[in-house]
Amino acid sequence: MAALATAEACDTNTALLGSGDLRVLPPIFQIYGQRRAFSGPIVTLKVFEDNVLIRQLLETRGEGRVLVVDGGGSMRCALVGGNLGQLAQNMGWAGIVVNGCIRDVDEVNGCDIGVRALASHPVKSSKKGIGEKHVPINIAGTLIREGEWLYADSDGILISTSELSL
Numbered sequence: 001m002a003a004l005a006t007a008e009a010c011d012t013n014t015a016l017l018g019s020g021d022l023r024v025l026p027p028i029f030q031i032y033g034q035r036r037a038f039s040g041p042i043v044t045l046k047v048f049e050d051n052v053l054i055r056q057l058l059e060t061r062g063e064g065r066v067l068v069v070d071g072g073g074s075m076r077c078a079l080v081g082g083n084l085g086q087l088a089q090n091m092g093w094a095g096i097v098v099n100g101c102i103r104d105v106d107e108v109n110g111c112d113i114g115v116r117a118l119a120s121h122p123v124k125s126s127k128k129g130i131g132e133k134h135v136p137i138n139i140a141g142t143l144i145r146e147g148e149w150l151y152a153d154s155d156g157i158l159i160s161t162s163e164l165s166l
C-alpha cells in the first residue's frame with residue numbers, strides 16, 4: 001500500500017491547512033522504528049514521566065492505530081523502550097509518537113512500527129499509573145484529539161480531523 005506523502009498532502013490540501021482541519025506538528029521529532037512512513041487513527045494519552053498507562057494501551061489491540069503520547073516534553077527519562085516497542089509491534093499498532101524521550105534505541109529501530117520522539121534518554125520512567133487516556137492533548141501548540149488521523153513520513157507529521165485520501 002502506498003503511503004500518503006505529507007508534502008503532497010500539504011500541497012493539495014491548502015484549504016484544510018488554512019481552516020485548521022489539517023495541522024502540521026512542529027519539526028521537533030526524531031525518527032525511529034522500521035517504518036519511516038506510517039499513518040492511522042489516533043489514540044491519545046497524557047502522562048508525565050510515568051509509562052504505566054502507555055503499557056496498558058499497547059497491551060490492547062492496535063488495529064493499525066497510532067498512540068500519541070503527550071509526555072510534557074520531559075527530557076528527564078524515557079517513556080518507551082525496547083519492550084514497549086516490541087509489544088506495540090506484536091499488538092498491531094502502526095506507530096507511537098512521544099512528546100518526550102525513548103530508550104533502547106537500537107531495539108526500537110528493529111521494531112516493525114513507526115516511532116517519533118524528541119530524543120533518547122537512558123533512564124526509565126516512574127511506574128505510578130498516573131495520567132489521562134483518550135483526552136485532547138496539546139503537543140508543541142498543536143491540538144490533537146482521539147480519533148483524528150496522523151500521517152508521518154520522512155518530511156514531517158500531519159494531524160487531520162478526518163481521513164485524507166491519497
Ligand SMILES: O=C([O-])CC(=O)C(=O)O
Pocket residue numbers: 051078079080081082083084085103104124125
Ligand atoms: O519499561 C520501561 O520503562 C520502558 C522500557 O524500557 C521498555 O519498554 O523496554
